[in-house]
Amino acid sequence: MSANEPHLRVEQSAASDDSIQQVHARLVAAKPEKAGGYSKLPLVLLGLMCSAIFFGSIYLAHYSLRFDPLVYSEHANREKPGAVKVVALTRAQMGKKVFDTTCIACHQANGLGVPGQYPPLAGSEWATGSEARAIRIVLHGLNGPLTVKGVEFNNVMAPLGAALKDEQIANVLSYVRASWGNAAPEVSPEAVAKVRAETASRATFWTAAELLKIGN
């Protein structure tokens, strides 16, 4: 029963419950002591609160992904669903649609044509060569013998100048000149318009011989 460690036997209190309540009720009502003009603590806490709220809001806006119930990853695409994005297409990409409706029946999807009947476009010196000749063929068609890649063809290609606009012709030629291993520069609608104006009086099909005189 040693008395040298009384706190291990019984704990004394240094304030009555009643006074604890009264003193703290006064303290909670009282404004903080203003030592030296103003109290720094409330300002520091206000700063802490504001930065916590500011940082928290930015974090929430960034990682909540619009509170979308179907988004499970914070690294998901942040675009709004249904948002329309403008994707720039090349002339060659747009020309595929024209090719698929107008040219595909004879020249085939693989650009190889039909041996003996329709000449190929893939690797063809006519398709990848002078754009002035290619535009003319599309505008007014081609009739008679034609040598493509060393093979003789003798058939008719219909004129498409009335059916296709300048831009469609430019697109489809760009497609042909950039597909199946072809790598010729694309054709602009302005170039088509220029040739159309130059050949406005022409009413008949071109022949290979005529075309060879034009351009390079």
Add this chain to the structure above:
Amino acid sequence: MNSTAPNRSEQIEIDASARWPVLVFFGYALGWLLVGGVMQLAAAMQLHQPGFLSACEWTTHGRLAPAAQNALVYGWGMNAAFAFGLWLMARLSATTLRHGGWLFVAAKFWNTGVALGVLGILGGYSTSFELLEMPRYVSLLLLTAYALIGVWAVTTFSIRNTENVYASQWYLFGAAFWFPWLYALAQVMLFKAPVRGVLQPVVNAWYAHGLYNLWFVPVALAAAYYFLPKILGKPVANYYLAPLAFWWLAITSAFAGGSRLIGAPVPVWIPTLGIVANMLVVVGVVIVALNLFGTLSGRHAAARNSLTLRFIIISITSFVLAAAMNLALSMRGFAVTAQFTMLDGLRDWLTFYACFSTAMFGAAYFLLPRLTGKEWRSPALVKAHFGATALGVLLMVAGLTYAGWSQGHMLNDAAVPFAAITKAMAPWFALRSAVLALLLVGHVAFLINFIWIACPINSQGTAAAVFRVPPDLSTEAHAPAGHSLKGVGP
């Protein structure tokens, strides 16, 4: 109030009215602390001795670990919180604790419920939800018992004889409502009318986080806010900020549960909201730390001389540490390494044991001599309890922080085989078992002292306690003259 003659106690009628309900709740609490502690130790040992107790299906790890957790949380934690909360509410409301008979009934119901629940888990009837593993049939029993207990805490508050309300009462009053809200909602949303799919882990995380931070932490803070001015005789520093901290913590903590679900297959805004809430919690924690550590500053010698305050210091330090860990674990960059390691478990252990349980030990050392009118019989056992707790908390925090961090690094390294990680972690799991064993020794020491002080029989050798009538709290910051904490003994 100004009498200088040694009185048995201030507020003798209140303590007398609270005596039996509080002793009963504390008795149950300590029983569960031992039972849960033994199960927890056994479950911890199975992590480095896989064959230990694995022959019987009742004691396999999958049953033993949740049974231990539930016994500790609902057995020890809740009973201790009831005991302390009812007593402090009566004290601060300056009114006797009425209807003690109902409290006995409630205690009986509650502990029957916990016992059935723990046995249910051991018997293989557990659910799959953390902290809600007890079989469904227990929940109604627990809620009914809680209603009987909580209603007296609220009634005691509402018939108070004081003009003013103190910070400890806010936290107790708030917690009295938050627990049934959390528990009832979780029961309904997980068992009665279960929500579908990914919402279930969301509800579970919200409940687990809420139970720790809106029930156990407020009770611990109630103890800290009460005992610091009570024993130091000094008002709480910057007390005008305390109401802000209370509301701030109450609101932000309720949203913070989602942060436990980082990377889980739930809508990403739920963890994000939890993370933001954890960032905001910091403001409340800073204010509470300013209040409590500000009160302590300059009085460290006096605090060291008070056993209760030593426990309270461990508690409030752990409160700050746990908040820091909550914030760190909810940072996505940090969670990449820290998640699914020992750090997860350490965070909850810090909140429940190092913050809440130590506060209850501190409170018990203050209030039990007042209720029984007796001194603690063995200072050696008291010292053993405190020493075990302090050393245990220190070892656990330091050891598991290091171990968890290196475990996370190994888990992230694809070149390290999983078996190698298990092998490397075995010594740290052994350390964890050793710390749990050390804490258990402390609990046994506490239980022995408790039996001596609480049992009506065999009171020879236990001296009657002498309490000075405390002076009024002075607003000045000087130590009251003639009130050194040492001196008066039988």
